[in-house]
Amino acid sequence: MQPPKSETELMNRANHLAGKTFASLSKELGKNLPENLQTEKGWLGQLLELALGATAGSKPEPDFQQLGIELKTLPLNAQHQPKESTFVCTAKLPCELEWQQSNVYQKLKKVLWIPIEADPHISFPERRIGAPILWQPSSEQEKILQQDWEELTEMLTVGDYQHLTAKIGTYLQMRPKAANSRVLRTAIDSNSEQQLIVPRGFYLRTCFTKQILTSSI
């Protein structure tokens, strides 16, 4: 699948996915569904990349680079409300950028959300894909995201890792992002001291993605 040439083409493709089951889409694309997704957590996200023509690969770029649009799945519980926080990107050290140059802003300035059923009572093959939501942060939302990012980035820069827990931030938080808790990385704090810390990533809290889903209805 070639990358979409326009926002319209991308949205046409996304609208055609709405209502399909995971089994149906994977069959169309010639992929085998995994038995369970406990061990292949990102599988559906990668299937949707393929279905929509996202340029695959682990690059620090939007999924649809020419359009400046990021693709994100939005897992829903039995009440069709967002079920989980959403990973945004890894936190780089050092980070002496302004908000508008940050990886977080670049990822979130325009997002195509694809809701997907994630109620454990529905079998994996039978779960359905929802109607896409093309979203940009409102000025209110961006203001709070920026505040959160600046607070978290300040703590990162200073090297105050002990107090840098997932409890900080209104919409945006930092949490571990690694294979497991034994993975450590060297970081340098403002006193030029080296510390070994667990790599961290930025995540959107569930309360925020609930807001996005609600306002799109």
Add this chain to the structure above:
Amino acid sequence: MQPPKSETELMNRANHLAGKTFASLSKELGKNLPENLQTEKGWLGQLLELALGATAGSKPEPDFQQLGIELKTLPLNAQHQPKESTFVCTAKLPCELEWQQSNVYQKLKKVLWIPIEADPHISFPERRIGAPILWQPSSEQEKILQQDWEELTEMLTVGDYQHLTAKIGTYLQMRPKAANSRVLRTAIDSNSEQQLIVPRGFYLRTCFTKQILTSSI
């Protein structure tokens, strides 16, 4: 196999390998010989690491770290003379070190050479392992290695990649070191200009390893 605790223990192990065929050693270690080594060029080197208890993995350290000894195979032709140049290490950019702190010196200050038969007329399973040579550069050899390294490093630092060919250097040379010639890396020259260059590595010329073999007899 645990790492050897002393130079004596390492040499005992290496002496016990002398005379064995590749087939014999791989059987002892429970490994299957590859059909051909055109596609698994480093296979025997890794078998010897296993046989001698080298700490596996791609680290910028000597193979036997506690002993400060590097392990190298020395492929011999039908005349039992070194057949190929020997890879030492990759060239880092930037490199503003002194010789004694350089990766090249750290690798070459003490080397355990294991000669191996590499005459294409001998079938791979029947090729034999030779008697080990524990080597340190003589002051004459080190002087020339240092001169070569300084000349090559100077060209790297200045960014004179066009003239940085494999023709430079008496004992030590630089050659491409990558999966293929399409692999490029960003380098920065002394004018702070960015260039895309093929990653390079340091190699010992065959004439030099011939000298090592000859003087060990």
Add this chain to the structure above:
DNA sequence: CAGGATCCAGACGTGGATCCGT
């Protein structure tokens, strides 16, 4: 119920080296 922990795929880098055309 959410903060901390974890899982897979694929790209990439490094160390093990030898291949091969001119």
Add this chain to the structure above:
DNA sequence: ACGGATCCACGTCTGGATCCTG
């Protein structure tokens, strides 16, 4: 003969995310 090109293994890193226990 040798300078430039290439090949495999494997550990690490990143991007895709969800799991799971107090």
